[in-house]
Amino acid sequence: MARYAQIVGWGMCVPNQILTNDDLANMVDTSDDWIRTRTGIVERRIAAPKETTATMAIRAAQTALRVANANPAKLDLIIVATATPDYLFPATACLVQDALGATRAGAFDLSAGCTGFVYALAVGSQMIISGAYDQVLVIGAETLSRIINWTDRNTCVLFGDGAGAMLLQASDVPGGVLSAVLGADGSGGDLLMLPAGGSRHPASVETVAQGLHYIHMNGREIFRFATRVTAKAARQALAEANVNLEDIALFISHQANGRIIEAAAKSLKLPPEKVFVNLEHYGNTSSASVPIALCEAIEQGRVKRDDHLVMVGFGAGLTWAAVVIRWGVPLPVPRPPRWRVAWRLARYRWAAIRSYLRRLGWKILSAVIRLFVRDNGSD
Numbered sequence: 196m197a198r199y200a201q202i203v204g205w206g207m208c209v210p211n212q213i214l215t216n217d218d219l220a221n222m223v224d225t226s227d228d229w230i231r232t233r234t235g236i237v238e239r240r241i242a243a244p245k246e247t248t249a250t251m252a253i254r255a256a257q258t259a260l261r262v263a264n265a266n267p268a269k270l271d272l273i274i275v276a277t278a279t280p281d282y283l284f285p286a287t288a289c290l291v292q293d294a295l296g297a298t299r300a301g302a303f304d305l306s307a308g309c310t311g312f313v314y315a316l317a318v319g320s321q322m323i324i325s326g327a328y329d330q331v332l333v334i335g336a337e338t339l340s341r342i343i344n345w346t347d348r349n350t351c352v353l354f355g356d357g358a359g360a361m362l363l364q365a366s367d368v369p370g371g372v373l374s375a376v377l378g379a380d381g382s383g384g385d386l387l388m389l390p391a392g393g394s395r396h397p398a399s400v401e402t403v404a405q406g407l408h409y410i411h412m413n414g415r416e417i418f419r420f421a422t423r424v425t426a427k428a429a430r431q432a433l434a435e436a437n438v439n440l441e442d443i444a445l446f447i448s449h450q451a452n453g454r455i456i457e458a459a460a461k462s463l464k465l466p467p468e469k470v471f472v473n474l475e476h477y478g479n480t481s482s483a484s485v486p487i488a489l490c491e492a493i494e495q496g497r498v499k500r501d502d503h504l505v506m507v508g509f510g511a512g513l514t515w516a517a518v519v520i521r522w523g524v525p526l527p528v529p530r531p532p533r534w535r536v537a538w539r540l541a542r543y544r545w546a547a548i549r550s551y552l553r554r555l556g557w558k559i560l561s562a563v564i565r566l567f568v569r570d571n572g573s574d
């Protein structure tokens with residue numbers, strides 16, 4: 196029997212703190228008018244000191260699991276698309292796995308810049324369609340505020356923090372992720388990069404002094420690249436899915452710049468009501484932007500069962516990707532009974548206790564081994 200990868204759960208998390216264009220105008224030589232007209236952004240969210248990519252990813256994931264009424268212990272795989280992981284390793288996906296108590300799941304991070312979520316959706320859906328897995332949690336999460344040079348007006352006005360999660364589930368109902376197109380052109384890698392902190396330029400006093408741990412970007416070239424690939428990738432994914440442009444209910448692009456989205460919509464001849472834009476509130480949240488946009492589109496009643504959606508990402512790498520989805524879940528989803536919410540919270544508490552006990556176990560084990568080695572050494 197044919198298998199399909201349906202999106203059955205969704206959730207988002209953004210920090211409470213809002214940074215407006217006027218706030219930025221007090222920090223660098225810019226203005227609300229310049230930012231609005233050149234980008235469409237009005238405000239963005241900034242993580243509190245204790246918030247990280249993992250904490251936002253966990254909250255978005257918990258909402259997605261609640262919406263789907265899914266048990267985290269039954270997840271097969273967790274993919275976190277991010278350019279701002281909590282650590283280079285362990286993977287942020289493993290932090291999410293631990294916090295959710297997803298004891299059966301594999302977990303890894305995916306690095307494809309702002310295209311990461313769409314790449315992850317392609318990977319996760321193929322894992323399901325191939326028959327390897329039944330439930331895959333796909334997350335896009337970023338804390339870009341930690342790698343922004345707040346004195347560089349070319350970049351600091353563009354980005355924001357947040358996370359979005361989608362739960363993919365195997366189904367025999369035709370639909371879900373119908374096609375995926377992935378692209379890359381590494382020759383443009385240095386147009387958008389974080390130069391230091393990897394194996395080429397490990398962190399040192401010099402790299403810090405030279406500001407190499409901040410985002411470096413050639414905005415004009417990235418703009419040109421993005422306007423070139425967005426509509427093209429959407430067209431390719433539609434052709435692969437055998438879906439006509441006229442049958443698209445909603446176009447959800449990476450929310451980087453309103454002018455890039457407009458140019459793509461114009462090229463695809465899509466009317467404004469078929470184009471979703473929310474970047475005025477969040478700025479560019481990199482791999483979190485597409486899932487956050489999809490969550491808000493659902494919340495606003497702009498997605499209905501059997502609708503065809505196109506989602507497109509582009510970004511560092513350079514990378515780009517597009518997926519076509521036929522929505523398979525009736526909306527709105529009924530609220531779960533209170534006891535189920537309480538039961539779920541209890542499970543997360545238990546996951547935290549389990550994690551604590553296991554950490555303690557590792558510590559005791561290594562202390563015992565140290566004692567053993569010392570005693571044997573003194574013989």
Ligand code: COA
Binds near residue numbers: 224309416417479
């Ligand atoms: N406020 C005021 N002026 C600014 C500014 C700011 N925040 N940032 C740049 N400027 C200035 C520039 O210094 C330049 O001045 P100059 O002509 O004296 O050198 C001028 O504005 C115009 O710069 P330009 O690059 O032509 O502007 P633009 O219309 O291309 O807009 C971006 C700049 C960054 C908004 C636009 O290129 C863009 O969105 N690029 C894509 C970025 C992106 O999406 N990156 C992430 C991809 S995932």
